[in-house]
Amino acid sequence: MPITSSQVRKVAQLARLELTEDEVQLVSDQLASIVTFVDQLGEVATDGVEPMAHPLDIHTVVRPDTEVPGLSREQALSNSPNHNDECFLVPPVMAR
Amino acid sequence: MNQTPYKLVIGLEVHVQLSTRTKLFCGCPTAFGASPNTQTCPVCLGHPGALPVMNEQAIALAIRTGLALNCEIASVTKWDRKSYFYPDLPKGYQISQFDQPICGPGYLDFADPENEGETLRVRLIRAHLEEDAGKSMHDEGAGKADSQIDLNRTGTPLLEIVSEPDLNSPEAAKAYLIELRLLLTYLGVSDCNMQEGSLRADANVNLHIAQGDTTVATPIVEVKNLNSFRAVERALTYESQRQYSQWQKDGRDITQAPKQTRGWDDAAGVTVAQREKEESSDYRYFPDPDLVPLHIEPRQLEAARQALGxxxxxxxxxxxxxxxxxxxxxxxxxxxxxxxxxxxxxxxxxxxxxxxxxxxxxxxxxxxxxxxxxxxxxxxxxxxxxxxxxxxxxxxxxxxxxxxxxxxxxxxxxxxxxxxxxxxGIEAVDQGELEALCRELLAENPKIVAQVKEGNVKGLGALIGAARKKNPNADPKQVRELCHQLILADA
Amino acid sequence: MAACCRKLSIMNIEEQSAVDLGRRIASGEVSSREVTQHYLDRIAEREPAVAAFTNLADDAVTTAEQADQQIASGQLRSPLAGVPVSIKDLLCTASLPTTCGSRMLREFHAPYTATAVQKLLDAGLVVVGKTNMDEFAMGGSTETGDGGATHNPWDRQRTAGGSSGGAAAALAAGMVPLSIGSDTGGSVRQPAAFCGVCGLKPTYGRISRYGLVAFASSLDQIGTLAHYVEDLAASLQIMAGHDPRDSTSLPDPTTEYLAHLDQPVQGLKVGVIREHIDNPGLDADIRDGVIRAQQALQELGAEIVEVHLPHTSHAVPTYYVIAPSEASGNLSRYDGVHYGFRQLGDSGAAAPLDAMISRSRSQGFGPEVKRRIMLGTFALSAGYYDAYYKKALQVRRLIAQDYGAAFEQVDLLLGPVTPTPAFGLGEKLDDPVQMYLQDLYTVGANLAGIPALSLPAGFNEQGLPLAIQLQGPALGEARLLSVAYQLQQQHFFEPRIAECS
Known part of the structure; x- marks a missing residue:
C-alpha cells in the first residue's frame, strides 16, 4: 500500500516527530514497504476470531488502597531538564 | 416551559474524584493541598519501566456509584490508553476505559426545578474510571514565562459520568448536578468539593430551533471549566443565547461546523473559544497491555447492592x-x-x-x-x-x-x-392564677376592652405582651382566649 | 575471518559455570572479589574491541567484598552469591544510569531498581555493568544505539545480534559469566545464537517486568544469557515469581529449576516444526544443526515427530503491527518534560511547548525507533485500527492456537533460532523488512507468551556460531531447561570463549 506524504505528515504530527521534506519522502517509502509487508495479514481469515491483546489468561489483579512511600520532591525533579524548587518547568503552552 | 424560540439541549460529563486514600494505579496519597510534587512515585511520574496496578477501592467506589445510578455494571471491563501529549500527562497517554466501561446505561431522577411536584429523569450513557492529570500553572501575563507542572494530582481516580442530552434548561442542568452531588455524598464515594476540583462538569450544548415543520440543530459546543453550580447555570444561559445569536448571524447548523470547545470565564461571564488541536480527536485508544481485564463477580455486586444503604x-x-x-x-x-x-x-x-x-x-x-x-x-x-x-x-x-x-x-x-x-422558672400557671392575671390586664387597658367590644380584636395582641411581662409562664394563646371571653361576657 | 577459538580447560575461572563459581565462592575456595577482579581484567582487556557495555560499575569490587563478608557470615546462601553479572541497559538500576541505548536517556538515572535486578542483588550477585543494545530494544543487531555498535567477538565485522547484543557479546568474550537481557521478539535468543551462548526467554509474566523499560508490554520478557544451561536455571530461579508491582506477572508458584535438570528425556515427544525447516531461506548449516539435535534427542530417548505451525509466515507481520503499536504508546512518555533529552524548537506560529516536544523527540530518538513509532501510530490511528491493529490481534490468537494444538501432540518444539548466522554490521540497516525477517523463528514464542531457549549447535566453516531453538508450553521452563541441560551434558555443544584477537 502506498503511503502519501500527507499521511506521513499527519502521523508525524500525532506522534510529535518533526520531519524534514527529505525525511517525509524517505519515511513514506519505508513505511510503504513495511505496510505492504504487513498487508499479508489480509490473507488470513479472521472472522469471529477474538482479538488477543494479551498472552495471559489472568484477570482482576488489584492492590489494597494503602499508601506506599514514594519519591521525595528532590528525587522527582532530579532527572528533569528544567525545574525550580517546586515544579517541573516547560516552555509556554500557548503560542506567543 | 421557556419562552425561547428554541429548545436547549444539554448533556453533562461529570468528573468525580473518588475518595480513595491512594491513587488509581500506585500507592501515592491523594490528599488535596500538599506542596507541589511531593506525592509522586515512578508510576505516577510515568517513569520508564514503572507499571500500574489497580486500586481495588477505586473499583469498589465505582461499582457503588454505578449501582446507585441504576447502571448496568459490566461483568468484564478493561483499561485502554488514550494518547495525547500534554505536560501534565507524564506518560503521553491517560489510562481510561474506552469500549468496555465499568458502568453501562443508567439514569437519575430529580425534582423538576421549574414544575413543583414533577420529576425529571436524566438517562446516563455510561460511567467509566480513569486517572486524573496533573496541574499546569501557566504564566497569566504575556505567556512568555515557563509553565510550572505539579504532578501531585496525576493518577488520582476519577469516575466520568456521561449523560444523554436530556437536560433542557440551565436550571434543570443545575438541579441534576445538585442531586448527583447529594447522591455521591450519601454514597460516601467523593467529597464532591467543587472548589478543590473533586466534582467537575463539562457540558455539551446546542439548540434545536423550530423552522416551520422541521427542526434545525446548531453546532454542538463543549463548555468546560464549570466549577460551581452557579457557573453551570450562568454558562449555559450565556451559551444558549450566544448560539442563538450566532445562528441568526451565520445560519450554520450542526452539519456545517465541527464540535467546538469553549471555556467558561466566570469573571467575564462569557464562554471563550479554546485552542483546537487538529489531531485532538484521534486519541488512538488501544487496550493497555500493562493491565489485565477486571472481572466483577455477581456476589461482589450483590454485596455492594446490600451495602448501598x-x-x-x-x-x-x-x-x-x-x-x-x-x-x-x-x-x-x-x-x-x-x-x-x-x-x-x-x-x-x-x-x-x-x-x-x-x-x-x-x-x-x-x-x-x-x-x-x-x-x-x-x-x-x-x-x-x-x-x-x-x-x-x-x-x-x-x-x-x-x-x-x-x-x-x-x-x-x-x-x-x-x-x-x-x-x-418555667412552671404551669393554674386557671385561677391566669384569670386573675387577665382581669388585672383588662382593668389596666380600658381602651382595648372598648375596641374589642366594637369587634376590633387586634388589641388583644398587646395584652399578651403585657401578660408575659407580669408572668413569663403565661401561655399567650390561653391569655388571648381568656381575655376575649371575659370581655365578651362582660358586654 | 573469524577469531580463532580456544577450548576451555578447568584451570580458568571463565571456564566455570556461574553455578560452579557460586559453589566455589560459597565453599571459600575462591572469593567473589577474586572472581570479580578476574572479569574486570577481562573487560579492561577486551571491551575496546567488543564494545559490549554502556556503563561499568566502578564499585563492583567493593560489592564483591561485601558479598564475601556476607557469605562468610552465613547471611547469603544463594547458589549464585558472589557471581558477577551484567545487566542489559533496558533494566532500571538505581546505582548506574539506564540509557536504553538512546540519546533520549543518555543522562537518565532511574530512582529505583527493577524487581528482577533487585532479586539478583538480594541473592548476592555482583553487577559489573550495563550492556549495550539496540535503541529501546528495537533492532536485531545492536548497532542502532546511542553507544554505537557492539562487535561480535567471533568476527568483529559482524553483528552480535540484538537487541541484547552487548549481553551476548560480553559472554562470548569471557567478560562475564552471566548476562541479563530482555526478549520482545527474539532479543535474547537471536544474539545468543549469533554469539554462541545459551539464552532463555521465559513464559510471559514469569519474571516481573517492573523496571524493565517497556518496548512492547504484551511481548516483553526478561531473560538470561549464559554459557551453561544450569546458569539459566539458577538465574531464573532467583528472578521468577509474582511481583505485586506488575499486574502481568504470573501468580503461579515457581519451580526449583536447578533440581529438575536431570529429569528424564526418555519418552518425551519432540516436534520438529515443518514450516521452520522447510523455509528455503534457512541456512544449510543451521538446518544441519537442527538435524543433529534431533539425533541427539533420539539418543537421549526422545521421540521425534513432525508438527505444523500453519500461521508461521504471518508471525512477523503480526509482530510488526503489535510491537510498534504498543511501542508508540510506551514511548510517548519521552517528551522532554519530566526527564530525558530536551531540545527547544523553533516555535514559529506554534506554541513553544509543542515545538520543544517535537524537537526533543526528533533529536532524542534514532531512525529505527522513529520508524516504529510512526508505524505504530499509523496502525492505531483512526481509519486503520481495524485493518492493522485489530487484525494483528486476531492473527495473534490464531498463532497462539497453532502452538496450543502443537503442544497437545508434543512436549517440546525443535527448530532454528535464526535463518542465518551473524550477518555483517550495517548490512541490513537500510532495509527494515529484511531486518525484520530475521525474527521469523523467534516472534512466535513472544506472540503466544511461551518459553523458548536458544542453544549453541557448533560453528560453521567460517567460525560463526550456529544455534537451535527449543520451545515449550507456558510455564514449561523446567522441562525446557532439563532437555537443554542434558543435550549440553551429552556434548551436543561445548561452551567456548572467543579470543577477540
Missing part, C-alpha cells in the same frame, strides 16, 4: 410518609444522612414530625451555621429535642418558652428539660 430519593419518600411536605423532606435530606437520622430519632421518640422538621429547619440549622458545626457535633440530642417538642405539643410549655429552653440547653449542655425549666 438508604439513598436520598428513598429517604425523601420516607420523610413524606412520616408526614412532611415535599419541600421540607427535601431540605432535611439535603442536609445529609446524619440530619435524616436526627430527624427520625426525634420522631421515633414521640415528637410530631412537622414540629421536628420546623425546629430543625429553623433553630437547629441556624445554630449549626452560627457555630459552623455539623449535626454530629450538635450538643442537643435528638432525644432532648423530642422531649422538649413533646412538652410543647402537650401544652406543658408554650412555643416561645420552648425556645428559651432550647437556648438554655445550648449554653448548658448538661441540662435536661426539668433542670432547664427550673432554671428558667
Amino acid at each position: 438508604d439513598l436520598p430519593a428513598a429517604l425523601r419518600e420516607r420523610l413524606r410518609y412520616a408526614g412532611l411536605k415535599e419541600y421540607d423532606a427535601n431540605v432535611i435530606v439535603s442536609q445529609g444522612r446524619s440530619m435524616v437520622d436526627y430527624f427520625e430519632q426525634a420522631v421515633a421518640s414521640g415528637a410530631p414530625a412537622k414540629r421536628v422538621s420546623s425546629w430543625i429547619q429553623q433553630d437547629v440549622m441556624r445554630t449549626l451555621n452560627e457555630q459552623e458545626i455539623s449535626i454530629e457535633e450538635f450538643s442537643i440530642s435528638a432525644l432532648q429535642l423530642a422531649e422538649l417538642l413533646q412538652a410543647i405539643e402537650k401544652g406543658d410549655i408554650d412555643n416561645s418558652r420552648g425556645k428559651d429552653v432550647f437556648q438554655y440547653c445550648l449554653q448548658h449542655p448538661e441540662a435536661d428539660l426539668d433542670s432547664a425549666k427550673a432554671a428558667l
Whole structure:
C-alpha cells in the first residue's frame, strides 16, 4: 500500500516527530514497504476470531488502597531538564 | 416551559474524584493541598519501566456509584490508553476505559426545578474510571514565562459520568448536578468539593430551533471549566443565547461546523473559544497491555447492592410518609444522612414530625451555621429535642418558652428539660392564677376592652405582651382566649 | 575471518559455570572479589574491541567484598552469591544510569531498581555493568544505539545480534559469566545464537517486568544469557515469581529449576516444526544443526515427530503491527518534560511547548525507533485500527492456537533460532523488512507468551556460531531447561570463549 506524504505528515504530527521534506519522502517509502509487508495479514481469515491483546489468561489483579512511600520532591525533579524548587518547568503552552 | 424560540439541549460529563486514600494505579496519597510534587512515585511520574496496578477501592467506589445510578455494571471491563501529549500527562497517554466501561446505561431522577411536584429523569450513557492529570500553572501575563507542572494530582481516580442530552434548561442542568452531588455524598464515594476540583462538569450544548415543520440543530459546543453550580447555570444561559445569536448571524447548523470547545470565564461571564488541536480527536485508544481485564463477580455486586444503604430519593419518600411536605423532606435530606437520622430519632421518640422538621429547619440549622458545626457535633440530642417538642405539643410549655429552653440547653449542655425549666422558672400557671392575671390586664387597658367590644380584636395582641411581662409562664394563646371571653361576657 | 577459538580447560575461572563459581565462592575456595577482579581484567582487556557495555560499575569490587563478608557470615546462601553479572541497559538500576541505548536517556538515572535486578542483588550477585543494545530494544543487531555498535567477538565485522547484543557479546568474550537481557521478539535468543551462548526467554509474566523499560508490554520478557544451561536455571530461579508491582506477572508458584535438570528425556515427544525447516531461506548449516539435535534427542530417548505451525509466515507481520503499536504508546512518555533529552524548537506560529516536544523527540530518538513509532501510530490511528491493529490481534490468537494444538501432540518444539548466522554490521540497516525477517523463528514464542531457549549447535566453516531453538508450553521452563541441560551434558555443544584477537 502506498503511503502519501500527507499521511506521513499527519502521523508525524500525532506522534510529535518533526520531519524534514527529505525525511517525509524517505519515511513514506519505508513505511510503504513495511505496510505492504504487513498487508499479508489480509490473507488470513479472521472472522469471529477474538482479538488477543494479551498472552495471559489472568484477570482482576488489584492492590489494597494503602499508601506506599514514594519519591521525595528532590528525587522527582532530579532527572528533569528544567525545574525550580517546586515544579517541573516547560516552555509556554500557548503560542506567543 | 421557556419562552425561547428554541429548545436547549444539554448533556453533562461529570468528573468525580473518588475518595480513595491512594491513587488509581500506585500507592501515592491523594490528599488535596500538599506542596507541589511531593506525592509522586515512578508510576505516577510515568517513569520508564514503572507499571500500574489497580486500586481495588477505586473499583469498589465505582461499582457503588454505578449501582446507585441504576447502571448496568459490566461483568468484564478493561483499561485502554488514550494518547495525547500534554505536560501534565507524564506518560503521553491517560489510562481510561474506552469500549468496555465499568458502568453501562443508567439514569437519575430529580425534582423538576421549574414544575413543583414533577420529576425529571436524566438517562446516563455510561460511567467509566480513569486517572486524573496533573496541574499546569501557566504564566497569566504575556505567556512568555515557563509553565510550572505539579504532578501531585496525576493518577488520582476519577469516575466520568456521561449523560444523554436530556437536560433542557440551565436550571434543570443545575438541579441534576445538585442531586448527583447529594447522591455521591450519601454514597460516601467523593467529597464532591467543587472548589478543590473533586466534582467537575463539562457540558455539551446546542439548540434545536423550530423552522416551520422541521427542526434545525446548531453546532454542538463543549463548555468546560464549570466549577460551581452557579457557573453551570450562568454558562449555559450565556451559551444558549450566544448560539442563538450566532445562528441568526451565520445560519450554520450542526452539519456545517465541527464540535467546538469553549471555556467558561466566570469573571467575564462569557464562554471563550479554546485552542483546537487538529489531531485532538484521534486519541488512538488501544487496550493497555500493562493491565489485565477486571472481572466483577455477581456476589461482589450483590454485596455492594446490600451495602448501598438508604439513598436520598428513598429517604425523601420516607420523610413524606412520616408526614412532611415535599419541600421540607427535601431540605432535611439535603442536609445529609446524619440530619435524616436526627430527624427520625426525634420522631421515633414521640415528637410530631412537622414540629421536628420546623425546629430543625429553623433553630437547629441556624445554630449549626452560627457555630459552623455539623449535626454530629450538635450538643442537643435528638432525644432532648423530642422531649422538649413533646412538652410543647402537650401544652406543658408554650412555643416561645420552648425556645428559651432550647437556648438554655445550648449554653448548658448538661441540662435536661426539668433542670432547664427550673432554671428558667418555667412552671404551669393554674386557671385561677391566669384569670386573675387577665382581669388585672383588662382593668389596666380600658381602651382595648372598648375596641374589642366594637369587634376590633387586634388589641388583644398587646395584652399578651403585657401578660408575659407580669408572668413569663403565661401561655399567650390561653391569655388571648381568656381575655376575649371575659370581655365578651362582660358586654 | 573469524577469531580463532580456544577450548576451555578447568584451570580458568571463565571456564566455570556461574553455578560452579557460586559453589566455589560459597565453599571459600575462591572469593567473589577474586572472581570479580578476574572479569574486570577481562573487560579492561577486551571491551575496546567488543564494545559490549554502556556503563561499568566502578564499585563492583567493593560489592564483591561485601558479598564475601556476607557469605562468610552465613547471611547469603544463594547458589549464585558472589557471581558477577551484567545487566542489559533496558533494566532500571538505581546505582548506574539506564540509557536504553538512546540519546533520549543518555543522562537518565532511574530512582529505583527493577524487581528482577533487585532479586539478583538480594541473592548476592555482583553487577559489573550495563550492556549495550539496540535503541529501546528495537533492532536485531545492536548497532542502532546511542553507544554505537557492539562487535561480535567471533568476527568483529559482524553483528552480535540484538537487541541484547552487548549481553551476548560480553559472554562470548569471557567478560562475564552471566548476562541479563530482555526478549520482545527474539532479543535474547537471536544474539545468543549469533554469539554462541545459551539464552532463555521465559513464559510471559514469569519474571516481573517492573523496571524493565517497556518496548512492547504484551511481548516483553526478561531473560538470561549464559554459557551453561544450569546458569539459566539458577538465574531464573532467583528472578521468577509474582511481583505485586506488575499486574502481568504470573501468580503461579515457581519451580526449583536447578533440581529438575536431570529429569528424564526418555519418552518425551519432540516436534520438529515443518514450516521452520522447510523455509528455503534457512541456512544449510543451521538446518544441519537442527538435524543433529534431533539425533541427539533420539539418543537421549526422545521421540521425534513432525508438527505444523500453519500461521508461521504471518508471525512477523503480526509482530510488526503489535510491537510498534504498543511501542508508540510506551514511548510517548519521552517528551522532554519530566526527564530525558530536551531540545527547544523553533516555535514559529506554534506554541513553544509543542515545538520543544517535537524537537526533543526528533533529536532524542534514532531512525529505527522513529520508524516504529510512526508505524505504530499509523496502525492505531483512526481509519486503520481495524485493518492493522485489530487484525494483528486476531492473527495473534490464531498463532497462539497453532502452538496450543502443537503442544497437545508434543512436549517440546525443535527448530532454528535464526535463518542465518551473524550477518555483517550495517548490512541490513537500510532495509527494515529484511531486518525484520530475521525474527521469523523467534516472534512466535513472544506472540503466544511461551518459553523458548536458544542453544549453541557448533560453528560453521567460517567460525560463526550456529544455534537451535527449543520451545515449550507456558510455564514449561523446567522441562525446557532439563532437555537443554542434558543435550549440553551429552556434548551436543561445548561452551567456548572467543579470543577477540
